[in-house]
Amino acid sequence: MSAEFSPLDLANLPATVEKPSYDRSVLKPRIAHIGFGAFARAHTAMHLHETLAAVGGDWGMRVIELFGTADLFDKLAQNDYFYTLVETSDDDTNLRLLGAVCDTQHVARDGIEALVNGLAEEQLKIISLTVTEKGYCVKNDALDTDNAMIQHDLENIAAPKTAIGLIVAGLAKRKELGNGPITVMSCDNLPNNGVLTGIAVREFAQKLDGELAAWIEENVSFPSTMVDRIVPALTDESRALIKESLGGQTDLNGIVCEPFRQWVVEDNFKAGRPEWEKAGAQLVADVEPFEEMKLRTLNGSHSFLAYLGFLAGKETIAECMADPVFAAETRKLMVDEQRPTLHMPGDVDLVAYADMLLKRFANSQLKHRTWQIASDGTQKMPQRWLNSVRHHLKAGTDHRHLILGVAGWMHYIRQDRNGESYELQDPMAEQLQSIVAEKGADAKAYVDALLALDTVFPQDLVGDERFTKAVHDAYAKVAAVGTAAAVAALAA
Numbered sequence: 001m002s003a004e005f006s007p008l009d010l011a012n013l014p015a016t017v018e019k020p021s022y023d024r025s026v027l028k029p030r031i032a033h034i035g036f037g038a039f040a041r042a043h044t045a046m047h048l049h050e051t052l053a054a055v056g057g058d059w060g061m062r063v064i065e066l067f068g069t070a071d072l073f074d075k076l077a078q079n080d081y082f083y084t085l086v087e088t089s090d091d092d093t094n095l096r097l098l099g100a101v102c103d104t105q106h107v108a109r110d111g112i113e114a115l116v117n118g119l120a121e122e123q124l125k126i127i128s129l130t131v132t133e134k135g136y137c138v139k140n141d142a143l144d145t146d147n148a149m150i151q152h153d154l155e156n157i158a159a160p161k162t163a164i165g166l167i168v169a170g171l172a173k174r175k176e177l178g179n180g181p182i183t184v185m186s187c188d189n190l191p192n193n194g195v196l197t198g199i200a201v202r203e204f205a206q207k208l209d210g211e212l213a214a215w216i217e218e219n220v221s222f223p224s225t226m227v228d229r230i231v232p233a234l235t236d237e238s239r240a241l242i243k244e245s246l247g248g249q250t251d252l253n254g255i256v257c258e259p260f261r262q263w264v265v266e267d268n269f270k271a272g273r274p275e276w277e278k279a280g281a282q283l284v285a286d287v288e289p290f291e292e293m294k295l296r297t298l299n300g301s302h303s304f305l306a307y308l309g310f311l312a313g314k315e316t317i318a319e320c321m322a323d324p325v326f327a328a329e330t331r332k333l334m335v336d337e338q339r340p341t342l343h344m345p346g347d348v349d350l351v352a353y354a355d356m357l358l359k360r361f362a363n364s365q366l367k368h369r370t371w372q373i374a375s376d377g378t379q380k381m382p383q384r385w386l387n388s389v390r391h392h393l394k395a396g397t398d399h400r401h402l403i404l405g406v407a408g409w410m411h412y413i414r415q416d417r418n419g420e421s422y423e424l425q426d427p428m429a430e431q432l433q434s435i436v437a438e439k440g441a442d443a444k445a446y447v448d449a450l451l452a453l454d455t456v457f458p459q460d461l462v463g464d465e466r467f468t469k470a471v472h473d474a475y476a477k478v479a480a481v482g483t484a485a486a487v488a489a490l491a492a
């Protein structure tokens, strides 16, 4: 692979590529970001880039990976940490090189000790993370001590494998060196993501060393954030778009996303922060209403389209939106079933928000695969759908779209789209597959076995016959008439 690699030739990029205007020579790793995937490139690091462009300063970002190979990081370093961001929609395309990253650390290249020591450096003031829902190793609002990787880390704290283990090891070192307070900021799609991160880190530390846990209590804050930008995994088409935009040059770290972005951050930083508000971030006292709005309306609809759209033969979200029935039912899910569960401050107009989301989903340049969003359903459903179901059961109100979504997931995990098989990505995949194998032939037993997964379906819901009956009925409906007809029947 590296034989073909040639670094970006900055002098010969097309004039349309905007380059950083700020002094990058003064950047220091003051933020360490764990999990530098597509989203972090286009959101977390982009906001820092824009902040630097607005006010300058030395807030650089070190990016850290615990998995895979260091190949992409090596290439990033060879490109002086520049990479390409292409923001595209059916109306417009905008192109720039981002420059906020100033260092990389990969466990496979640098060794775990370097990563741990890095988090203890005095100038480092924020550890941020995008490690996906499952990366927090939290189960039923507590650290998941049944998780084999957490067990490993508790016994081998010098060589952690999880982000949580790494953070605790770094904080322990920081305490030992007397290097002062720090903030740990989650940027993942979880409700109360700061609170959850705090739970995981504190409980882990408590198991290791009470004094460390007390130090963390005093010296570490865990703000919550709501993050939003649609950044699909790269496809051959998006790679080609990057290459074309760069006048034929290749940037393997480049990324393609939509123009829209939103970031709402709880202003609770122990040791300072960049002026992200200069890059359009909203710094607020309480993020929760925004998180719920986004998780239920945007992500809840995404998951609805992921399972039901995929099973109905639609490969991308834009394809789903091109189907008037899917578009109309998605809007009803947003406006009729998610909106009533939300309590927004001030002037937030949830109908306008839904209409803007439908427009974003219709962006045909993005090729956001339904199959990609369908991953990790066991980790996503509670915050996207099930809290809303609870609201409706209490109020006695209609929520058939939410229920059909659950039934869609139950069909999806069977890995059978009209005879075609596909990969199931989920941390609980093995357990799900054995339920399919053992009970799949008997719809009643199958649905009951899935509803009994207590880390996914809360006990109070499963104890309510209205919920279980509705799920059984919706599952049977999809089996009887097919997915597209079941979605169309929602209109009746």
Ligand code: CS2
Pocket (backbone or CB within 6 Å): 189, 227, 228, 229, 230, 231, 298, 299, 302, 303, 372, 373, 374, 380
């Ligand atoms: C998506 C999100 O993959 C998924 O589960 O729903 O990645 C979504 O695109 C982002 O949260 C948008 O901000």
